[in-house]
Structures are given as structure tokens and as C-alpha cells.
Amino acid sequence: MVEKNLDFRSDTTTWPTPEMREAAAKAAVGDMGYGEDPTVNELERVAAEVFGKEAALFCTSGTQGNAVSVLAHTDRGDSFVCEARAHLYTIERGHWSVIGSLIPKLVKGVDGFLPPDDVRVAIGRRRRAGPKTSLLCLENTHLSSGGSPLSPEQMKEDYDVAKEYGLGVHTDGARIFNAAVALGVDVKEIAKGSDTIQACLSKGLAAPVGSVVVGTESLIEKAKYYRGMLGGSMRQAGIIAAPGIIALTKMVDRLAEDHANAKVLAEGLQRLGIELRLPLKTNMLFIDYTGIGWTGEDWSKACERLGWKSRGGAMGTRLVVHYGIEREDIEAFLEGLEKII
Numbered sequence: 001m002v003e004k005n006l007d008f009r010s011d012t013t014t015w016p017t018p019e020m021r022e023a024a025a026k027a028a029v030g031d032m033g034y035g036e037d038p039t040v041n042e043l044e045r046v047a048a049e050v051f052g053k054e055a056a057l058f059c060t061s062g063t064q065g066n067a068v069s070v071l072a073h074t075d076r077g078d079s080f081v082c083e084a085r086a087h088l089y090t091i092e093r094g095h096w097s098v099i100g101s102l103i104p105k106l107v108k109g110v111d112g113f114l115p116p117d118d119v120r121v122a123i124g125r126r127r128r129a130g131p132k133t134s135l136l137c138l139e140n141t142h143l144s145s146g147g148s149p150l151s152p153e154q155m156k157e158d159y160d161v162a163k164e165y166g167l168g169v170h171t172d173g174a175r176i177f178n179a180a181v182a183l184g185v186d187v188k189e190i191a192k193g194s195d196t197i198q199a200c201l202s203k204g205l206a207a208p209v210g211s212v213v214v215g216t217e218s219l220i221e222k223a224k225y226y227r228g229m230l231g232g233s234m235r236q237a238g239i240i241a242a243p244g245i246i247a248l249t250k251m252v253d254r255l256a257e258d259h260a261n262a263k264v265l266a267e268g269l270q271r272l273g274i275e276l277r278l279p280l281k282t283n284m285l286f287i288d289y290t291g292i293g294w295t296g297e298d299w300s301k302a303c304e305r306l307g308w309k310s311r312g313g314a315m316g317t318r319l320v321v322h323y324g325i326e327r328e329d330i331e332a333f334l335e336g337l338e339k340i341i
């Protein structure tokens with residue numbers, strides 16, 4: 001039985017499955033700092049295999065995974081190219097500036113895709129006298145575009161431009177499995193378009209903690225150095241790595257259920273006069289309730305009455321569908337909402 005978790009705010013609110021809790025309790029452990037935690041080592045082996053990369057690194061969070069990856073690709077004072085609303089640029093406390101002394105060069109994406117010519121322009125800017133541009137960062141799925149997946153072909157287009165100029169490529173793949181499932185491709189195909197990828201275990205895949213970074217042996221070795229610097233060299237971390245193995249091996253295919261449930265939710269809301277601000281692509285909806293004359297307060301109160309957590313913004317909000325929310329919950333929510341409206 002799936003424990004109900006009626007929370008639309010984010011897929012970060014997912015709870016571990018009963019199997020994950022049991023695996024955590026029984027996990028074989030050792031000192032990860034000495035490379036001796038067998039469960040962490042197994043998680044890293046599985047992650048490298050799933051992505052078809054040489055090596056992997058278990059990190060405490062997506063932010064840490066992105067930070068150590070960006071540092072692994074760059075020298076202090078370098079610049080990097082990324083999408084103007086990328087999570088890494090807008091949300092992560094500027095680790096690239098504070099720790100890396102890096103200079104961002106922003107490109108406006110189209111549904112999260114960076115037009116190759118614009119990437120060329122960004123790299124080329126001040127090339128002769130300016131800072132060395134050493135990294136291109138992508139985000140898949142792209143959060144600010146409504147959880148848009150980038151296809152292997154799109155990734156390759158930007159990857160090829162990066163390689164033309166000798167740049168490394170890092171992908172913030174917090175929700176890369178949502179992309180793979182939505183596109184119906186193996187995540188290995190998407191991963192070919194990036195030298196390193198950070199993938200969150202703790203979002204739609206429902207593990208309680210952590211991310212993996214995958215890539216070449218040499219980049220992962222560098223990332224490991226920076227993980228140590230950022231306090232990510234943990235001790236008996238097998239307890240939190242064990243759910244991560246289940247996340248990677250057993251929780252990926254079920255993301256299709258979230259996408260299907262998000263579609264049912266979107267269609268139901270539209271029937272009630274609530275619009276989508278962005279097209280639905282994966283597991284997140286960006287809605288606008290001004291058409292029915294509602295404010296954020298109206299939305300929040302209605303959700304609270306129905307037993308759901310959802311923060312209402314002035315004109316609309318984001319709803320994320322995830323493990324712990326089932327079809328019957330969405331249907332009950334829509335029925336309740338209709339009565340309130």
C-alpha cells in the first residue's frame with residue numbers, strides 16, 4: 001500500500017517506500033570516507049551502469065552534486081554558459097560564484113533548450129580577451145519551462161557546439177528520469193550528450209536523501225575532491241544509499257504513472273476553468289486560476305479544506321504530481337474542488 005502524501009508543492013516532499021525504509025535499516029555499512037561503505041559503493045556502481053558512464057559519486061543533494069560537477073570542469077575565474085533561468089544559476093546560492101569564482105554567461109532557452117547559435121555567441125563573447133569559457137550547463141528536465149524534457153538529439157546539438165570550442169558539458173538532471181520516461185528513451189541515450197550528470201534520487205524516485213553524479217573516471221575523481229571540501233564525504237552512509245539503489249532500480253518506470261496522473265489533473269482543472277500557463281510535459285503543472293476569479297488565498301484555502309498542501313501564488317501556482325499521490329486522490333481532489341468552486 002502506498003502511504004498517501006497529498007502535497008502538490010514539489011516532488012521533493014516524497015516519502016521513502018516501505019522497501020526503502022527496510023533496506024535502510026538493514027544496509028551493510030562501513031566508513032565511506034575510507035571508501036569502505038559497501039552500500040555506497042554499490043549505489044555508485046549501479047548509477048554508473050544505469051547511465052552508461054565510467055564512474056559515479058554519491059552526493060548529499062542535487063545542489064552539492066551540481067556544485068562539485070561545476071568545480072570539476074572549471075578553473076577559478078573561468079566562465080560557464082547556462083540557461084538564464086537554470087536552477088543552478090537562480091536557486092543554488094551561487095556556489096559557482098562563491099566557491100568557484102566563476103562567471104556565468106546566460107542564454108535564453110526555448111522550452112529549456114539552448115539554441116546552438118546562441119550558445120556559440122555566448123562562448124564567443126570576449127573570447128580573445130575575456131575569461132576562458134570552459135563549461136556548458138544544461139538542465140533536463142528544465143524546471144522553469146514547466147518540466148520540459150530535452151531529447152537526446154537536442155542534448156547532442158548543444159554538446160557538439162560545446163566540443164567545437166573545447167568546453168565540458170554538465171547536466172543538472174535532477175529529474176532526468178522524468179525526461180527519459182516522457183520521451184520513451186533509455187536514460188543512457190540522453191546521457192551521451194553530457195560529460196557529467198547530476199541526478200536526484202530524492203525527488204520523483206522517492207529516496208529520502210541524495211543525488212548521484214555520473215561521468216568519466218577523471219571528472220568523478222575531481223568531483224570527489226570537491227565533495228570532500230564541501231563536507232560530503234560521509235561515514236556510515238550506506239543507510240541513506242540503500243534507498244538510492246531502490247530508487248534507481250525500481251522507481252523509474254513508475255514515473256509514467258505520475259505523468260498520466262498529471263494529465264488527468266490538468267484536464268480536470270481545465271474543465272473547471274483553471275488554465276495551464278505552460279504546456280504539461282512531465283509531472284508538473286503551472287496553473288492560472290485568475291479566470292475563475294480566484295486569488296492565491298482562495299486556492300490555498302480550498303486545498304487546505306480538501307486536505308492537500310499547495311501554496312497559492314497571486315495568479316497561479318505550481319502543482320507537482322509524485323509518489324504518494326494516486327489516481328483516486330486526483331479524482332477526489334477534482335471532485336472536491338468542483339464543489340468549492
Ligand SMILES: Cc1ncc(COP(=O)(O)O)c(C=O)c1O
Nearest residue numbers: 061062063064087143172174200
Ligand atoms: C532542477 C533542479 N536542480 C537541482 C535541484 C537541487 O536539488 P537539492 O534540493 O537536492 O539540492 C533542484 C531541487 O529542487 C531542482 O529542481
